[in-house]
Amino acid sequence: MIAIAGDNIxxxxxxxxxxxxxxxxxxxSGVKLYEGLYGVPEPFMASLINQEALDEKFxxxxxxxxxxxxxxxAAILSASDAISQAGVDAANPRTVFLFSSTKGNIEYxxxxxxxxxxxxxxSAQRIASFFGNANPPVVVSNACISGAYALLTAxxxxxxxxxxxxxxxxxxxxxKFIVSGFQSFKALSGTVCKPFDxxxxxxxxxxxxxxxxxxxxxxxxxxxxxxxxxxxxNDANHISGPSRTGEGLYLALSRMMCGRNSADIxxxxxxxxxxxxxxxxxxxxxxxxxxxxxxxxxxKACFGHTLGAAGVLESIISARALQEGVILPTQGFKQSGTSxxxxxxxxITPTEKSYFIKVLSGFGxxxxxxxxxxA
Numbered sequence: 001m002i003a004i005a006g007d008n009i010x011x012x013x014x015x016x017x018x019x020x021x022x023x024x025x026x027x028x029s030g031v032k033l034y035e036g037l038y039g040v041p042e043p044f045m046a047s048l049i050n051q052e053a054l055d056e057k058f059x060x061x062x063x064x065x066x067x068x069x070x071x072x073x074a075a076i077l078s079a080s081d082a083i084s085q086a087g088v089d090a091a092n093p094r095t096v097f098l099f100s101s102t103k104g105n106i107e108y109x110x111x112x113x114x115x116x117x118x119x120x121x122x123s124a125q126r127i128a129s130f131f132g133n134a135n136p137p138v139v140v141s142n143a144c145i146s147g148a149y150a151l152l153t154a155x156x157x158x159x160x161x162x163x164x165x166x167x168x169x170x171x172x173x174x175x176k177f178i179v180s181g182f183q184s185f186k187a188l189s190g191t192v193c194k195p196f197d198x199x200x201x202x203x204x205x206x207x208x209x210x211x212x213x214x215x216x217x218x219x220x221x222x223x224x225x226x227x228x229x230x231x232x233x234n235d236a237n238h239i240s241g242p243s244r245t246g247e248g249l250y251l252a253l254s255r256m257m258c259g260r261n262s263a264d265i266x267x268x269x270x271x272x273x274x275x276x277x278x279x280x281x282x283x284x285x286x287x288x289x290x291x292x293x294x295x296x297x298x299x300k301a302c303f304g305h306t307l308g309a310a311g312v313l314e315s316i317i318s319a320r321a322l323q324e325g326v327i328l329p330t331q332g333f334k335q336s337g338t339s340x341x342x343x344x345x346x347x348i349t350p351t352e353k354s355y356f357i358k359v360l361s362g363f364g365x366x367x368x369x370x371x372x373x374x375a
Contacts, residue, residue, distance in 0.1 A: 002155050003375070004225045005165070005215040006086030007316045008078040011208035011303055012047040015057060016081060020313075021320045024302050025348065029331060031192045031204045031304050038110070038176035044188055046174060047206035047304035049074060068126065069105045069117065074209040075127050075171045082211040083131070088165050091132035096163045098138040099124035100150035100170035101308040107175040127169065135163075143362030144271070145232065146170065147210070147311020148370050152230040154214050164216045170312035171209040178307075179205060185240065187275055195272035195298035195330055196279045196344045198337030203273040206304025210313035220375040225319040228355075230370040231255035237365040242277050246285030248367035249359060253289035256357070256369045265294045266353035267327045267345070269318040271360045272298025273305055274332070278361060283338035285367075291357070297345045301331035315358050315370065322356050322374050 008016060012030025013023040023030075030047035037044075051070060058073040061080055068076065079097075083090050104120045116122045124137035138157070140150035147170035154166035182188050182205060189202035214227060233255070235248030243249075268291060270282050286292050299314050306313055321328050327349040336344065358370045 001217050001220055002158055002214050002227050003217050003220055004212055004319055005088065006082035006213040008081040008211045009208065009313055009316055010049060010054065010074050010078045011313065012049060013302065017316050017320065021317055024299065024317055024328060027331065029192055029302050031301065038179060040176055040179050042183060044179055044183065045190065045192065045204045047204065048174065049207055071105055071171050071173050072123055072126055075169045076130050078209040078211040079127065079131070079167055079169050082213045083167060086213040086215060088213060088215065090167065093135065094164040095133060096135050096138065096157055096166050097124065097128040097133055098140060098150045098154050098166060098168045099127060100140045100146040100168065100312060101172050102141060102143060102146055103172055103178060103307070106177050107173060110176045141308065143364055143366050144307060144310060145360040145362045145366045145368040146308040148230065148358060148360045148368035149232055151212065151227060151311065151315065151370060152232065152368070155227050158214060158216050166214045167211065168214065168312060169209065169211045170309035172307035172309050173207045174205055189274065192332055193274035193301050194332035195270065195274045195300055196336065196338055197333045198335045200274040200276065200279060200337060203275055203300065204304040206306040208303055208306040208309045208313050210309050210316055212312055212316060222375060223323055224375040225323055226373045226375055228371045228373045229256055230368065232366065232368045234367065235365045240363050242281040242361055243365065244281065246281045246288060248365055249282065249285035249361055250288045252367045252369040253285060253291065253359070256371050257289060262291050262294055264353060265291065265355045265357055266322060266351040267295040267297055268357045268359060269314055270296050270298045272300050272330070274300060280338050281361070282359070283340040283342050286342050287340040292340055292342050295327050295345050295349065296342045297328050297330045311358065311360050311368065315372070318356050318358055319372055322372065325351055327351050
């Protein structure tokens with residue numbers, strides 16, 4: 001069995017998983033309006049990490065923060081807390097590091113810097129080396145499903161027998177390149193986003209770093225959260241548009257749900273970007289997979305879309321909710337705006353069920369689904 005042994009989130013809502021979970025449960029949102037940031041002419045809504053606070057916390061961990069980029073500092077700080085919780089030896093040859101990101105140190109490109117610091121493998125190497133781990137780190141970069149794919153890859157690495165423990169860190173920062181790209185799609189909302197709502201009009205961007213330590217265990221304690229299985233499918237629909245039939249997500253869900261009854265599922269934590277096409281696609285895929293009676297929630301109004309960190313971050317918040325026996329609400333949702341009126345949550349609801357599903361979708365037609373279980 002593979003269990004979550006430690007977790008951490010660094011975001012606009014806090015620097016620990018516990019702080020972030022409490023903020024979400026209280027109805028807080030880290031999404032704010034920014035004007036003139038990065039030299040972007042149009043104002044935009046986003047969720048940004050407090051860089052000054054991050055630097056202070058990193059300085060307490062390591063004296064020379066100048067050696068590391070802001071993204072690497074956040075990743076190291078996040079991994080350090082999760083590793084400490086797990087009580088594992090990060091330098092052990094039986095431990096592997098995985099780094100999930102869509103763009104890494106993309107801000108260097110905006111600054112005209114073009115060297116190896118731009119490469120994801122270099123950031124992954126620097127993060128693993130900080131903890132004295134000599135194993136080659138694994139980089140997972142597959143659009144917005146990167147975090148979920150990294151968790152599934154980590155599970156497979158452990159099941160293969162090569163490792164007993166995996167440190168999975170997802171991280172992305174915003175930059176002029178990223179914000180301008182989404183603005184060119186006309187995909188950004190001018191208000192806090194509204195996943196699945198009839199008046200939704202676009203997404204919010206966010207930056208965050210999140211870490212899950214997965215560990216092989218012969219025995220589990222009551223309440224432990226296990227990563228049971230998952231699936232990734234690509235429908236190759238379009239470079240940026242989701243399938244109108246939900247094909248890829250439906251295939252991933254069908255594979256993952258094979259042998260599992262939907263009545264066992266407490267909730268589905270959706271991708272829920274609040275764009276017209278994504279939320280519609282998810283409702284179709286959930287209906288086709290026989291999951292349209294399962295409660296659905298989304299977290300993008302709390303954190304924004306955190307890109308390569310989303311799969312790890314949103315799995316942590318959902319795992320803590322399942323552990324507590326609650327289903328979290330979907331901020332911004334009032335009235336269903338999809339073809340299939342899936343039961344999107346409005347309030348905190350108790351649950352005694354033992355499973356939740358995390359789904360993500362991304363550019364290029366990629367889709368992922370993970371199944372977690374409470375022991």
